[in-house]
Amino acid sequence: MTSGQLAEPDAVLDVGQLHDEYADFVWRNLQRLGVAGANLEDALQDVFLVVHRRLGSFDHSAKMSTWLFGICLRVAAAHRRKPYLLHERSSAEIQDEPDSSPSVDPEQVAMRREAERRLNLGLEALGLDRRAVFVMFEIEGLPAGAIAELLGIAPGTVYSRLHRARVEFSDAIARQEPRVVVGGFR
16 A cells, blocks of 8 residues: 555554554654644654554545544644643754755755745644645645545635635745845835
């Protein structure tokens, strides 16, 4: 079974195999849903603990990635509410180590980091309900119907949250743009 395919109802699902296949997917989405770098390992483990407990209830009516995204969404929301996590920053966030590999172009690394920083700042501007819809639709490429089913909301609500998220995301990105001073006025 490859990432994103429907699992066969008769197939025996194994948590270890799912972890091997989907850990990167889960990690990326936990990040996109606002779990800080220092807490990603714990959140990843929490997701697969839920998978372990609930794997027997997976009914194969959705893609495995869609089911996992729903779990990521709930785990990320729980992690973001934990008070001891609110002010915690990882050492990677405090001091970003440069890649010392000779084949890496420093300009490309800087551009990638800047793009990641801007993406994260844009995502941080969104409330979790709009952020989840934005990430699922714009980044993961899930259709609105699947998002509606996963979140238990009407498709129209998906589209209204997506519209609002796009506006808020664009506004947050625009606020990051340097302002040009012409004639001493901004």
